[in-house]
Amino acid sequence: MALLDVKGLTARVSGYTILNNLDFSVDENELRVLLGPNGAGKTTLIAMISGQFKPTDGVINFDGQDITGWAPYDIVRAGIGRKFQVPNMYETLSVYDNVMVSLKGDRKVFNYMLKRISPQDSDRVWEILEFIELAEKANEPADTLSHGERQWLELGMLIAANPKLLLLDEPTTGMTQEGKMRTAELIAKIAKNHTVLLVEHDMQIVRQIGKKVTVLHQGQLLVEGPLSDVVADERVRKVYLGKGKLQ
Amino acid sequence: MSASAKQPQIIKSKRVLRRTPLVSLSTVIVSAFIVAAIGSLPYLLGSGSYVLLLTGKFLCFTIFALSIDLIWGFTGILSLGQAVYFGIGAYLVALSLKINYAMDHPTRYGHKFPDFMEWNGLTALPKFMEPLISTPFAVICALMIPALLAFIFGVITFKRHIYGVYCAVITLAESLILQEFIIEYQAYTGGFNGITDYSNYVGAPFLWFMLAVTVACFLLARALTHSRIGTVLKSIRDNDLRAEFMGYNVANYRIFVFCISALMSATAGAMYAAWVGIVSFLDAGPVFSVEGVIWTAVGGRATLVGAFVGAFLIKGLEFLLSGLLADVWQLFMGALFIIVVLWMPDGIVGTIADWVRAWRRRTIKQIREDEDRRAFDQQHDWAPAGAAKTGEEAP
Numbered sequence: 001m002a003l004l005d006v007k008g009l010t011a012r013v014s015g016y017t018i019l020n021n022l023d024f025s026v027d028e029n030e031l032r033v034l035l036g037p038n039g040a041g042k043t044t045l046i047a048m049i050s051g052q053f054k055p056t057d058g059v060i061n062f063d064g065q066d067i068t069g070w071a072p073y074d075i076v077r078a079g080i081g082r083k084f085q086v087p088n089m090y091e092t093l094s095v096y097d098n099v100m101v102s103l104k105g106d107r108k109v110f111n112y113m114l115k116r117i118s119p120q121d122s123d124r125v126w127e128i129l130e131f132i133e134l135a136e137k138a139n140e141p142a143d144t145l146s147h148g149e150r151q152w153l154e155l156g157m158l159i160a161a162n163p164k165l166l167l168l169d170e171p172t173t174g175m176t177q178e179g180k181m182r183t184a185e186l187i188a189k190i191a192k193n194h195t196v197l198l199v200e201h202d203m204q205i206v207r208q209i210g211k212k213v214t215v216l217h218q219g220q221l222l223v224e225g226p227l228s229d230v231v232a233d234e235r236v237r238k239v240y241l242g243k244g245k246l247q
Numbered sequence: 248m249s250a251s252a253k254q255p256q257i258i259k260s261k262r263v264l265r266r267t268p269l270v271s272l273s274t275v276i277v278s279a280f281i282v283a284a285i286g287s288l289p290y291l292l293g294s295g296s297y298v299l300l301l302t303g304k305f306l307c308f309t310i311f312a313l314s315i316d317l318i319w320g321f322t323g324i325l326s327l328g329q330a331v332y333f334g335i336g337a338y339l340v341a342l343s344l345k346i347n348y349a350m351d352h353p354t355r356y357g358h359k360f361p362d363f364m365e366w367n368g369l370t371a372l373p374k375f376m377e378p379l380i381s382t383p384f385a386v387i388c389a390l391m392i393p394a395l396l397a398f399i400f401g402v403i404t405f406k407r408h409i410y411g412v413y414c415a416v417i418t419l420a421e422s423l424i425l426q427e428f429i430i431e432y433q434a435y436t437g438g439f440n441g442i443t444d445y446s447n448y449v450g451a452p453f454l455w456f457m458l459a460v461t462v463a464c465f466l467l468a469r470a471l472t473h474s475r476i477g478t479v480l481k482s483i484r485d486n487d488l489r490a491e492f493m494g495y496n497v498a499n500y501r502i503f504v505f506c507i508s509a510l511m512s513a514t515a516g517a518m519y520a521a522w523v524g525i526v527s528f529l530d531a532g533p534v535f536s537v538e539g540v541i542w543t544a545v546g547g548r549a550t551l552v553g554a555f556v557g558a559f560l561i562k563g564l565e566f567l568l569s570g571l572l573a574d575v576w577q578l579f580m581g582a583l584f585i586i587v588v589l590w591m592p593d594g595i596v597g598t599i600a601d602w603v604r605a606w607r608r609r610t611i612k613q614i615r616e617d618e619d620r621r622a623f624d625q626q627h628d629w630a631p632a633g634a635a636k637t638g639e640e641a642p
Contacts, residue, residue, distance in 0.1 A: 076494030090485035112476040
């Protein structure tokens, strides 16, 4: 039984067809890598799953529920967490508060009123901070962090929310090679307990952690399968020709 | 929880969290002094004093600025129409007091209803205003109607993802509409003249009451912004998209804090009307709304205390300067705004807090460095200028 099941998904924006009748599914506890050249529709697919855009046509099923057209916060509550391409966090809040505010909870206004964090929750925040190696900077405001640390913090925030499915949109953008490798390790660790859908351009990272790969091209599914098969595929080579990324 | 259970390689780090208490001891001491100082004014100056009247007004302005700080400083909603709620609160209380006053003080033609209604051709108190004869009921209305309006406004705008500049413009329009409404329906509102000539409550007991309410408002605001909901509000201010994609129904949080803020504004307005004894359309207008925003900005956004500092400092300076330099005082006020905006974007309190924070951080760093050096010295048994070694090598 697939955790995420996308059927006939179509996205048309002012005449352009970004996604075209896409069928796509991710199983539970899978680490799936989404590949594709620029404009293939990877980020649009992520945005539709997370509720940022409503699809023109098609159905998105998640965990046995039809979540098509739901509000973003309802989709998150159903168990989908999203990491943005650019690090996206609460700049003036401390690193600790960033994680704390993301902790899994009921998110209802009146339950958060006049309440402070419980010791168990605080422990959980510290565990996550140690996991993403930012415990030393717990009290610093998030805008003093470096770019790589921000990406990590956002991953930490997602872990705190503990979703069933994590959508990671190029989490290694703008990192050094070393940072990328460390992030890849972190993602591999996260993937042990969560289902992860990862958009990634860097083939070194994909080789390191990717098992099953889906390649999108012009809004359609091109190839899907184990990494070695995909890399060997003639059509994939054609799409990427001249980019040198798969060599 | 399962994610953490399977991570054995965690190194225990120092879990030091810098957290400020709900109300620190120094805050209690300082505010006790301020409350005592203001509370003793009626005895020092006599209850007819102009400064006393001003101080009471400033207390209302403080609560008004505090309400703006809650939505603007903490949640990032810039409302240029907060005076709507202040105005409605003030007018309802003023109307009630005026109606009661008119019963004991008949008009020129012997009618027992407010004189401005008589001038405008009414022959009796309108039916819908009769409930206002009961002042407690009027006070409840003065608080609840603004909160309800804020709720409706919030549902209409925030649920449709209208915020930022658009929200500011809509609230500004709201304020203009109310002002025009008051001027237009002068038979019921007193129009340009406002509502005057009723018995107000200036004096020691009401001043203490206002002080108590001000302290209560500060405590409520502090408790709100200090609890988990406060962190959520700040996260919405910083990045509402991320908050939405973290599962927060951002609109609900905005509506909630907007209602609380409207309630505070209305409280300030209601006390203002009872204290000052005159309410005019200006108290519901856009100029007053913007003034409140300026007090908050000068005092310091998202600091709470900034509301008090801003309102007292600016209104106090206005009073002093307009007395001393009748012609050019506004230039000085302008200069003050420019200075604050250019060099203190966090406001007066925010800037001072930054200094304190920087000083503390430097001190902590210094202490850590000293500790490190001492530990290093102990480990290495630091001898002065290589004395031990030369000693060993010496024949």
